[in-house]
Amino acid sequence: MNATLASIRRLWAHVFWADREVLRALEASGVPPVEALRELAHLVATEEVWLARLERRERRYPVWPKIRDGVSPPAALAEIGVLVDRTHLACERFLDALGEDDLGVRIDYVTSAGDAFVNTVGEILVHVALHGQYHRGKVNLLLRKAGLDPAPTDFIAYVRGAPAATEEAVRRGQRTPRRR
Numbered sequence: 001m002n003a004t005l006a007s008i009r010r011l012w013a014h015v016f017w018a019d020r021e022v023l024r025a026l027e028a029s030g031v032p033p034v035e036a037l038r039e040l041a042h043l044v045a046t047e048e049v050w051l052a053r054l055e056r057r058e059r060r061y062p063v064w065p066k067i068r069d070g071v072s073p074p075a076a077l078a079e080i081g082v083l084v085d086r087t088h089l090a091c092e093r094f095l096d097a098l099g100e101d102d103l104g105v106r107i108d109y110v111t112s113a114g115d116a117f118v119n120t121v122g123e124i125l126v127h128v129a130l131h132g133q134y135h136r137g138k139v140n141l142l143l144r145k146a147g148l149d150p151a152p153t154d155f156i157a158y159v160r161g162a163p164a165a166t167e168e169a170v171r172r173g174q175r176t177p178r179r180r
Contacts, residue, residue: 003122005100011129011155012095016088018153019044022136023077023084025143025151031073036142041065041080043135048087050128051094053109054121063112095125 003011022040026032045061052059061083067076103122110116119127133153140150152163 003103003126005098005103008098008103008122008125009095012091012125014155014158015047015129015132016092017158018136018151019047019084019088019132021151021153022139023081025149026077026139029143029146029148032077032148033142033146034067034073034076036139036146037067037073037076037080038064039135039139039142041067041076041083043132043139044080044083044087046131046135047091047128048083049112050124051087051091053107054094054124056107 019040026036026040042064045065046063048061049059049063065083098121103120103125105121106118107121107124108116108118133155136151136153140153143150154163157163
């Protein structure tokens, strides 16, 4: 895959926005489902784990951070919010320092299962963005199952500043409101 630095930076701007949209949806839910918190914690911790691999250092968090027993969902959500802030800041610094030629640099790493692989910086950055969208979808499914409002995190919603049409809106012939 030969993505340009500009396209990767735009993709990651979406990652930062989408993570925060999911965080806001969980905060707005009152008492979010614990499994949704677990998915968001994993998604953000994984961003940091991959950043550690890119920076060739030890990771700061486990791939699946524990939602501590006895901690209320709002308190756990506050901890996840701190993780989001720290991880995004570190990722932004990394992306700001990248040059176009850096995308082809090969990174040797070992997965949490102990398997060794080699991928380019560009491949890893695209992977992490796509991995996050998968887990944001899971969070949204968990919110829907709990009767709560999901976070519209599609890339096109980010680009145009308006969410995609919902199934219900399509049935009723409603237009999607613009947010800009």
